[in-house]
Amino acid sequence: MMMTIQQNATYISARRQAVLNQMQPNSIMLLFSGIEQHISVDAYHPFEVNKNFFYLTGIQRDHMVLMLDNNGEELKEILYIPQADPQAERWLGKKMTAEEAKQISGISEIRFVDAFDAKFERYMTDHSMDCVYFDTFRQTAEDAPDYNAAKAADFAKAYVGTPIKNCHPMLAKMRMQKDEAEVEHIREALKLTDKGLKRILTTMKPGMYEYQIQANFEHELMYNGAQSVSFPTIAGSGINGTMLHYGTNHCVAEDGTLILLDLGARYNGYCADITRTYPVNGKFTDRQKAVYNAVLAANKAVKAAAKPGITTMQLNDIAKDVLAKGLIELGIIQDAKDVGKYYMHGVSHHLGIDVHDAVNMNDKALKPGAVITDEPGLYIDEEAIGIRIEDDLLITEDGCICLSEDIIREVDQIEEAMKR
Numbered sequence: 001m002m003m004t005i006q007q008n009a010t011y012i013s014a015r016r017q018a019v020l021n022q023m024q025p026n027s028i029m030l031l032f033s034g035i036e037q038h039i040s041v042d043a044y045h046p047f048e049v050n051k052n053f054f055y056l057t058g059i060q061r062d063h064m065v066l067m068l069d070n071n072g073e074e075l076k077e078i079l080y081i082p083q084a085d086p087q088a089e090r091w092l093g094k095k096m097t098a099e100e101a102k103q104i105s106g107i108s109e110i111r112f113v114d115a116f117d118a119k120f121e122r123y124m125t126d127h128s129m130d131c132v133y134f135d136t137f138r139q140t141a142e143d144a145p146d147y148n149a150a151k152a153a154d155f156a157k158a159y160v161g162t163p164i165k166n167c168h169p170m171l172a173k174m175r176m177q178k179d180e181a182e183v184e185h186i187r188e189a190l191k192l193t194d195k196g197l198k199r200i201l202t203t204m205k206p207g208m209y210e211y212q213i214q215a216n217f218e219h220e221l222m223y224n225g226a227q228s229v230s231f232p233t234i235a236g237s238g239i240n241g242t243m244l245h246y247g248t249n250h251c252v253a254e255d256g257t258l259i260l261l262d263l264g265a266r267y268n269g270y271c272a273d274i275t276r277t278y279p280v281n282g283k284f285t286d287r288q289k290a291v292y293n294a295v296l297a298a299n300k301a302v303k304a305a306a307k308p309g310i311t312t313m314q315l316n317d318i319a320k321d322v323l324a325k326g327l328i329e330l331g332i333i334q335d336a337k338d339v340g341k342y343y344m345h346g347v348s349h350h351l352g353i354d355v356h357d358a359v360n361m362n363d364k365a366l367k368p369g370a371v372i373t374d375e376p377g378l379y380i381d382e383e384a385i386g387i388r389i390e391d392d393l394l395i396t397e398d399g400c401i402c403l404s405e406d407i408i409r410e411v412d413q414i415e416e417a418m419k420r
Contacts, residue, residue: 003184009106011181012058015174016068016077016107019056022170023070029133029167030155031056033064034147050148051353052135052171054269057105061096065116066107071127079105080113129162137168172358176350177369183394185270186351186371187403189230190392192265193272194407196220201417206255206281210235213259214249221265230264230271231355237280241386242379244345253280258288260386264355271355273373274404275390282418289411291378292387294326296409298376299389302347306393306400311364312348312372319347319376332380342379348372351392370395371403 023029031053036044049060057066057079069076084095098110111119134152138145145153152164178186196217203216214235221229236246237253241260253259257280264272277292279285284292298319305318323343324336332342350357351371366372372395377388389409393400408414 002188003181005103008058008181009104011179012056013106014179016056017075018174019167019170020068020070020075020077023068023133024131024165025070026128026130027070027133027165028129029066029068029070030151031066031068031135031167032148032151033057033059033062033066035062049269050135050146051358052168055171055175055353057107058269059096059101059104060269063113065113067120068133071129076109077107078109078111079107080111080116083112083114124159124162131163131165132159133165133167135168135171136164136166168358169360169362173360173363175352175358176360176363177367178352178371178394179369182270182352183369183371183403185268186272186392189226189265189267189270189272190274190404190407192221192224192226192267193263193274194404195224196263196265197261197274197276197407198417200261201278201414202420204253204259204278204280204418206253208253208280210237210240210249210251210253210259213253213261217261217263226265226267227269228266230266230273234260234262236260236386239381239384239386241277242381242384243386244379255281256285258284258385258387260388262388262390269353271351271353272404273351273355273390273392274407275375275377275388276407276409276414277387277389278414278418283415284411287383288385288387290330291326291380291383291385292389292411294323294330295376295378295387295389297326298322298347299374299391299409302374302376303391303393303400303402306366306372306374306395307398308367308395309365311366312346313364315374316347319343323376323378327378343377344379345375345377347376348374366395368395368397374402 033053034050036047047062063082065080067078081101082095101110135148136152199216199220214233232247235249237259238257240246258277260277262275301318301322302315320339324339327333350359372393374393375390379386391402391404394403
């Protein structure tokens with residue numbers, strides 16, 4: 001049964017409490033939801049909320065601030081939101097009301113963001129702070145600072161001497177283990193992804209363009225209530241399937257070729273990440289089937305091995321061993337060490353709010369609650385065969401559950417579905 005707003009808010013409130021309990025005494029945390037980014041003149045990129053703000057509020061709206069206060073005997077949480085402006089709403093749509101923000105987040109103290117700067121300045125005057133937490137994460141040094149990092153830099157100039165701490169490692173470690181609400185959102189995203197793949201199976205035929213196959217998938221997602229795709233859909237037919245992040249999707253899917261589909265729905269902020277490889281004409285050749293089953297064997301071996309205490313690197317070694325054996329049996333390599341020519345990526349990453357979800361690299365062993373991908377592949381340029389089979393796994397106390405088990409992957413299942 002789909003989770004209610006109140007049930008979801010209960011889980012989100014528990015996350016904030018866990019953060020407050022980990023914060024240094026005499027500290028506060030400021031998380032900004034972010035602002036829209038200009039493309040040019042009055043055009044904007046689609047708004048993407050700061051993922052840690054979303055994790056702790058459940059809200060995906062711009063110009064909001066979450067303040068967590070561990071600076072006294074009573075732990076406090078305050079959410080600042082934009083105040084409704086009827087004139088602006090006529091042009092841009094309704095703003096979230098204080099009551100809606102309270103229901104979604106579970107935060108009782110809602111204030112208007114126009115007053116944030118003045119209230120925060122007064123707060124800093126009245127309190128002695130040992131540190132202030134901001135989200136200052138950057139993937140690489142070349143990345144431009146995002147809105148939260150810019151706010152941290154402004155704070156450093158205004159309040160010289162007050163230490164700043166990056167809250168991202170703390171939140172990344174928490175996000176590596178999903179609560180029941182998060183798992184439920186991922187399950188819903190997978191159900192939508194399955195609907196889209198079934199649409200592909202029943203509509204695809206030789207001569208279609210890759211972008212038409214993509215369009216059928218994405219139409220089914222949006223028609224059934226997906227928030228968006230998790231990431232740009234990959235629909236690589238023939239030799240294009242050997243390119244790991246092929247994304248142009250502009251070629252004709254030819255008779256006799258395979259098409260590799262790496263895709264997923266996003267539901268309530270959470271992502272599915274699935275890869276399936278299908279014969280364009282509905283029937284695998286003997287060679288395609290043999291390569292496909294070698295990849296499927298690795299996929300199943302990873303599922304069987306995934307459990308608490310193991311690392312994704314160890315899972316990758318398991319996948320490599322099975323793939324190497326398969327390549328030797330196929331007559332493609334003679335020595336297992338040559339597997340890297342045909343399999344060149346990792347078998348797993350964490351999944352959640354981000355497709356490649358936040359991780360704390362000091363905590364590599366999997367724990368119950370982790371959701372990871374299982375995605376071995378083989379990419380044989382000389383035969384124009386690219387095959388990847390990807391599922392999403394939930395780590396449990398004694399093993400794992402395949403959350404995407406209902407998305408068919410066996411050769412006979414695929415051929416039967418395409419025949420119908």
